[in-house]
Amino acid sequence: MLRSILYKNKWWVLFTSLCIILSSLMMVYAGYSLSFLFRAINYSGNALNKLLNDALNVTIIWIIALILLYIKNIAKANMIRKIRKNLRNNIALKIVELNYEEFHKKDSGNYVSWLTSDVQQITQQAFIPFFTIVENIATTIFSLIAMIKLNLFIGLTAIGLFVFISVIPQLLGKLMTKVSKELSIGQEKFVEKTKETVMGYTIFKLYNLFSAFVERVNHSSDTIENINFQYSRKQSLVETFVAGVNLIGQVVLIVVTLYLAIENLTPVGAVLSVGNLAGSFFSGVGASVNSIISLKASKIVFEKFKLKKNGITSKVDLNTLESITLEDISFSYSDTPVLKNINIKFERGKKYALVGASGKGKSTLAKILLGFLSNYSGKVLFDNNELKEVLQSSIYRQITYIDQNTYLFNGTIRNNINLGEDFSDNEIYEALKKSSLLDFINNLPQGLDTIIEENGKNLSGGQRQRLALARAIIRKVQFIIIDEGTSAIDKESALEIERNLMDDKNLTIILITHNLHNEIIDKLDCVYEI
Numbered sequence: 182m183l184r185s186i187l188y189k190n191k192w193w194v195l196f197t198s199l200c201i202i203l204s205s206l207m208m209v210y211a212g213y214s215l216s217f218l219f220r221a222i223n224y225s226g227n228a229l230n231k232l233l234n235d236a237l238n239v240t241i242i243w244i245i246a247l248i249l250l251y252i253k254n255i256a257k258a259n260m261i262r263k264i265r266k267n268l269r270n271n272i273a274l275k276i277v278e279l280n281y282e283e284f285h286k287k288d289s290g291n292y293v294s295w296l297t298s299d300v301q302q303i304t305q306q307a308f309i310p311f312f313t314i315v316e317n318i319a320t321t322i323f324s325l326i327a328m329i330k331l332n333l334f335i336g337l338t339a340i341g342l343f344v345f346i347s348v349i350p351q352l353l354g355k356l357m358t359k360v361s362k363e364l365s366i367g368q369e370k371f372v373e374k375t376k377e378t379v380m381g382y383t384i385f386k387l388y389n390l391f392s393a394f395v396e397r398v399n400h401s402s403d404t405i406e407n408i409n410f411q412y413s414r415k416q417s418l419v420e421t422f423v424a425g426v427n428l429i430g431q432v433v434l435i436v437v438t439l440y441l442a443i444e445n446l447t448p449v450g451a452v453l454s455v456g457n458l459a460g461s462f463f464s465g466v467g468a469s470v471n472s473i474i475s476l477k478a479s480k481i482v483f484e485k486f487k488l489k490k491n492g493i494t495s496k497v498d499l500n501t502l503e504s505i506t507l508e509d510i511s512f513s514y515s516d517t518p519v520l521k522n523i524n525i526k527f528e529r530g531k532k533y534a535l536v537g538a539s540g541k542g543k544s545t546l547a548k549i550l551l552g553f554l555s556n557y558s559g560k561v562l563f564d565n566n567e568l569k570e571v572l573q574s575s576i577y578r579q580i581t582y583i584d585q586n587t588y589l590f591n592g593t594i595r596n597n598i599n600l601g602e603d604f605s606d607n608e609i610y611e612a613l614k615k616s617s618l619l620d621f622i623n624n625l626p627q628g629l630d631t632i633i634e635e636n637g638k639n640l641s642g643g644q645r646q647r648l649a650l651a652r653a654i655i656r657k658v659q660f661i662i663i664d665e666g667t668s669a670i671d672k673e674s675a676l677e678i679e680r681n682l683m684d685d686k687n688l689t690i691i692l693i694t695h696n697l698h699n700e701i702i703d704k705l706d707c708v709y710e711i
């Protein structure tokens with residue numbers, strides 16, 4: 182995935198890499214240019230003027246170097262911003278690709294961790310190391326060329342040592358991969374646990390359990406910090422090993438040069454130059470080796486976000502739906518049977534109720550109808566097509582579901598109904614009328630622009646459910662499953678909503694309820710008992 186993200190931004194990557202290389206070279210040259218000032222010692226005649234001239238030149242060189250350094254830093258920051266946005270986009274695609282069962286295998290905190298901690302981990306382990314390698318390539322290559330120019334044998338020795346060192350990532354890569362995976366999983370668990378603790382704030386407050394709140398945070402913190410420490414320990418081990426090998430490499434090169442000098446095969450002065458060049462060569466190689474190990478370790482985190490290959494789908498795209506038929510449906514959660522041989526038919530425009538004692542499996546049946554649970558036996562037929570053969574997106578154009586825990590986003594009422602889609606205010610008012618929420622909205626000073634706070638805490642339970650109904654109605658979905666969707670509403674309001682829905686000839690209503698009002702029973706075509 183790293184490759185595809187970098188490829189997607191290839192021109193920016195190229196520009197940033199160029200800035201990095203130019204800036205490195207310019208900084209080296211600027212450092213070297215200071216020696217120009219010493220030429221003044223040998224100046225005769227108008228020495229001060231010449232010295233000032235040299236000083237001006239050196240200043241200009243430094244100004245250019247500093248401007249390049251600034252441009253490089255901005256280019257790098259901009260590049261990191263772009264590729265991090267790309268990465269989050271890919272992670273979001275991965276999340277929406279998951280089906281209902283896959284998504285619910287993990288707590289939602291894990292997905293928050295993907296988009297926060299994992300993005301941070303990948304930045305540290307892959308994106309920044311990638312540019313570190315680019316930054317060091319120039320230094321490594323230039324010091325190698327200089328050594329070859331000094332003496333071919335010294336250059337060949339440096340190449341030999343480089344080949345030897347380049348095996349290190351293969352040797353130590355696995356060590357870092359393991360801790361990298363542990364770090365990513367640990368961060369998921371940390372976010373999951375702290376999210377859960379913070380969500381339970383009211384309970385801790387109600388029962389005066391302040392210390393339990395702090396203790397839970399501390400416990401999660403201990404766990405993640407231990408994992409962080411293990412990661413840093415392994416990383417230090419790798420860095421120390423690489424530094425050790427580099428040191429040996431430098432000693433070998435100096436010894437070889439000394440030997441060549443003793444044998445008069447190279448001038449004695451070369452020893453000093455090789456000392457310097459070997460230093461920059463091995464610091465470049467060392468930084469690159471550490472970065473390559475880090476890059477290898479990040480692969481395991483990228484793996485989590487790999488998208489499935491999109492084959493050509495042969496699934497049925499439903500444009501209309503006349504009926505849904507359940508034939509001999511049985512379902513178990515693990516080994517616990519919940520539904521047994523259910524046979525039901527829902528026809529377009531008709532009104533149904535599903536009744537049954539608590540825990541009998543009414544919500545489970547709804548989830549099967551929506552394709553959320555696939556491990557059933559028997560058949561769910563959308564007209565004549567088995568549900569598993571129907572394109573998922575087309576299922577939700579035909580059928581929708583309002584359960585007891587409607588989720589509302591922070592934002593306006595309008596945005597909570599259109600959910601980013603293009604609906605006119607008139608359409609929104611029409612849907613609100615049908616869900617019996619229009620009077621309430623009209624009485625709000627800000628109307629549709631009223632801001633809904635975190636998960637609708639400034640709305641009553643009934644208002645939240647009516648808003649959810651408006652979302653479904655505006656999308657003209659034909660089949661609406663209301664899973665005790667009116668349970669939080671007083672009897673009169675509940676009846677008003679149900680009456681409105683029952684009177685709409687186009688809608689198919691499947692009401693999952695414990696309380697069937699007499700007035701509603703008369704409007705139902707069929708009551709199924711589960």
Ligand SMILES: Nc1ncnc2c1ncn2[C@@H]1O[C@H](COP(=O)(O)OP(=O)(O)OP(=O)(O)O)[C@@H](O)[C@H]1O
Nearest residue numbers: 514515517519537538539540541542543544545546
């Ligand atoms: N994800 C799950 N994993 C395991 N068991 C589950 C799961 N969801 C529900 N159950 C169990 O399956 C049974 C049926 O649950 P379901 O929610 O379908 O019942 P229900 O008839 O809708 O109940 P209620 O009227 O109280 O909402 C219950 O015993 C419940 O504990």
